[in-house]
Amino acid sequence: MAKKPVQFRLNGSEKAVFVDDGQNLLDVLRRGVGDLTPKYGCGQGTCGTCTVLIDGEPHLSCLTLAETIDGRQVSTTAGLARGSELHPLQAAFMDGFAAQCGYCTPGMLMAASALLERNPDPSREDIVEAISGNICRCTGYEPIINAILAAAKAGGARRYG
Amino acid sequence: MSIEFRKEYFADERDDNLNEVGKPTQRQDALGHVTGRSPYFDDHLFDGLLHIRCVRSPHHHARIRRIDTSEAERMPGVVRIITGKDVPHNLNTLLSLLDFGLDDEPLLSDKKVAYKGEPVAAVVAETERAARDAVAKVRVDWEELPAVFDVEEAVKPGAPVVNEVYPKNLFVYHGRYDHQKLRYGDVEAGFRQADRIIEGRYQMSPIEQAPTETCGAIAAPETNDRYVVYTSTQALFFSLDTTSKLLKTPSNRLHFIGGTVGGGFGGKVDSLHEPMAVLGTMLTGRPCKYIFDREEEMQVGAPRGAERWYLKDGVMNDGRIVARKFVGYFDSGAYTRLSSYAIIKGVGHLPGPYTIPNVYADVYCVFTNRTPATAMRGFGITGVDFAIEAHMDKVAHEVGIDPIELRILNAYRDGDMKAHRRLAKNTALIECCQVAAEKAKWPISQAASQASSLRDGGGERGRLPAHTATDQNGLVTGFTAQSYAKKSRATQPSATPPPQMARHESAPVTPRVEQPRPQPVQPASAPPPPPAATEQRHTRFSSISGLRRR
């Protein structure tokens, strides 16, 4: 099976990988370039744990044909913190105890960061809408919603990658 | 959303001035979670990783005439196809580790399947896609068998036999009965004495644990002829020992690593993935990953099983419940897994947190042609609590008494005798009822709001019933009791003291096994106190644990 070269920017740095036909972006990020922050939850587009930003907008990496990202910008949770300085969303998720098992957290953070980039002062309803494609089985969502509200107050709209 | 700590309750039983305990300390794993760096089992990369996918039964119940893997073996990327004959010890039951229950489930069936989705072969391939493609090429010659899905149908004479190890489709308890019994007092006498009888039937649905991370494991060859296994298990040594048994491999050749898991809720105890991944590695010499996809997690991964409960209460006009009878059916699916255990747990929980002088239960672990059930949050309790509390509401309505007042009236209190014949202590149901009512501004009577778990228990309520009606219904033959929970003739539950007492005189905590105490006064000598260490232990425990009153 022929491999195809794909070049893209991941969290601001240039990546070049060879992908298989039919391979999805989640698999390429995790096994191809070793960014393990997006998680596999369903491969069906129904859980949101693999959410990444492509050109700043949330996408499901499990449903993204890897070769279609050639020349595009991909952002993941690995690019949220600036060195050891956490993104306001990450800090708010910690302060608000918004993660339990932590598995949905990277997807939630990406969905939330896309929201705050677009809307730095979201209402509770806006937040509910923004995370509506992301399943959390532990928290009951309330701590996550509150953390995103807190991050917005703390100036969560910081652009990265 | 609001949360408040009602420190005024039971304040004299606590020391609230500890250094670390009771503090809202940040989680040790929080930074890893928010940076996406917490290492779940699948976050370990291996060069040359192979992928395992299973061939699954499309039928609910069928005999396997033949499995033809020849075409699949020729598919590109296929490294190996595994069938039942490749599994060194292809029969297990999870709780055999506790000597409870008979081996009844193969890792890969080669004779028959008893539920839709049961695995009969596994493909090990270079990519997940190649494994899936090859799975589609495995040909199985099936002979479909009649299936049974309803628990009460399954126990009727002539029903299809789901699980050959238990030909009546019922698990066998203590080598004696086809159900677990609870007999306390005489319910029939209680019903005769009652002003009214209130009955109900309750059905709990099968439920998926649905952790966001699906179940899985990666095995790889390690140096020194060992295998390292990264796993999502909820019980590391359960999975390790199960793997050791199925693969006839000494446990010290297995190195299991886990502990950071993307949710479990009970669904990651079954240890299906670890043995398969290690077997794949043994047969290929390469790292192997076996993980459920979401579809498998939803329908092949074991759910919280369905339960059906029949309740019958004898109630006085003032709301006192004088007799309660349960008949329960746990839908175990095709194999035992953990349902057998959940039933004993559920029976130990009856009749709920209430003091009722006559209690009876017959609870059955039934095999049907569906996905085997397993543990889930509240295992053995959630279903029957639904039944009990829905029933309590019915009783309150029919008797015409406020539902909260009915609970408080019947609530167990310190010193009361429970139906499993141990005294209640450390109870707090009444206080919970009162505080919940207060928060919701639900008015309750003065008597109810002044009741206390600490008062008015014991005495008459602490006595064992003068007479208990017993029977031998459901007696089975051909089974012997295993060591698990085996009734010995000795009066002490255990002849040997627990290991930590033997080893450490300064043990901070004594496991306090409840004992039947026909005369409920102060807790007497808890078994088995090591001589002379008692006083010191209490002191230590108090100072370290912050407990003030014993």
Added chain:
Amino acid sequence: MPVKVETYDRVEEAARALSASRSARFLGGGTLVMRAVNAGDQSFDTIIRLRDPDFRTIRMQGDGLVIGAGVTMAALVANRDAAFLATVARVIGGPAIRNMATVGGNLFASGNYGDLAVALLALGATVQLAGSGSRSMPIDEFLRDRDRDRHATSLVQSVTVPRPRDPAAFRFTKVSRVKPKGVSLMSIAALLPQSGGRVQGARVAYGAMGPTPLRAIAVERALEGQALDAAAIDRAAALAVEGIAPPTDALASSWYRAEVAGVHLKRLLAGERR
């Protein structure tokens, strides 16, 4: 068999490749095709991908809007000319799905999906197919024949939607079990143009009430020529499932769908928002 990806820059080329192979699927936003790839779907071995930018444009054409099949739900929500469809596109999936799922793909969605197609059916859209058999057809016809495999090898290029003259004449509701973003237990779209206080040219469509989005013909007839008053609405609601056999699925039984279709229809027609 491993999947092969073929990428084309022009819609005609992609259409030709698609029609040349029974085992090829066209990749829209990936929400259907990539899910099938991930699940190891053995019914196709080739993915046809198109990079034509025209495929993702929205333009006005007379009274209608020509929406490229590759336009995403998010793009539809963001387009001012398509405001009447934004209420529909906005309730499809979460934000990530809306950034991916396309108008063309929605025409092929089945089961609890395909809400946009329901709206397009009510609006009387036409579907443009590309390739050698390039042609247009009413969406009714397209959906009727969709699952008979007549178009499995056709590439949907665009959809032309007449814009309702009175925006209030178009209504849409989605009944779901999960807030804010469950899939459809049912969706209802209604186009109720009025002339002189009477409904003229009613089109009412359901989603998740059959194998494809379908028209509620009896309801349309009952409304035709009527004033939208309580009596007319009741009469129409009583005929909500006339000639329709709703499916049973994981979300609801056929019985339940039949029982509540009239309730939701009535609420939609009466303008009650719950």
Added chain:
Amino acid sequence: MAIHRGRGFASINYPIGMNLGGDPSQALVHSNPGGKFMVALSSIDLGQGMKSVTRQIAAETLGVPVEDVYVDTADSDTGPHCMGSFASRGTHRVGNAVIQAAQEARSVMLEAAAEELEVDPADLVTDGKGNIHVKGAPSKSITTAEACGAAQFKQGRTVSGRGIFLIPLSEVDADTGEMTPVSCFAHAALIVDVDVDDETGEIDVIQMNSAYELGRALNPRLVEQQLVGGAWMGMSHAAWETTEPYYPERSHGPLDFNTYLMPGPGDIAPHNIAILERPAPDGPFGGKGPGEMCANPVLPAMVNAVFNAVGVRIDELPITPEKVLRGIRANGGAQPQGRRG
């Protein structure tokens, strides 16, 4: 159309730990020469907070700041045996094992400190901030780092400890069910308010008020996580979830999160929680384990609320709009049962 508000109540208790006992857990604690401690377990953190609660328990017992302790979970080569993370046994069983191990390590640390200070170890106390001093004489003190360093490099002592907790397996009488299930119980009572649409059978959860008694809240934020998330799961079990929507028929089983229904972020309702703490005599610092029981009262409270709202008893879970609607039809219409509070 009418919307009917209803209130339902349920109260429960919950057994802590594996039924009948017989479920051991072990812990190993050791310090490095700098007085920093490591707890080695084979127990699992599923998100419930195993790593965090055992860390606090170890720090409390050792008498050192929590920052001086890290917990390593689940490596079978280094972590001693644990039965597993289930049956609400983690806090209770593992917590007790950690106490025992930490106590042993602490006593070695105090012996080392005593030797350095030339006092009787029985006279020493820790201040929880990294210092060990003579009771009543804070100036006569040594840091835990110095004590552990001395133990390692001067005295040749291992500042370490082993712990196990085992409740011996109870027998069960086959004829009466007599047994010792567990040693302690947690408790809860919960009131839920719902709105029921009598034309569609749809229900909305409006709010929950609850009281949970859980021994001791070893970490109030972890407790809050469990209770808030657990009540959500209870609500989900009550009115959304099933793998077999037409049980016992096997058809139409959901295969993804779109058809396996759970309440979304738009379905959640305010939940006002009160926490009561009656320490378990044999719990670590009195702790019980709130993880499982928090979901349980919600299921019956929800069906009871539906009855209060429209007079329909839902005896089969989940409470689907269809079951509610069929009940209303069977009763000839909604029959509200009257307001409570």
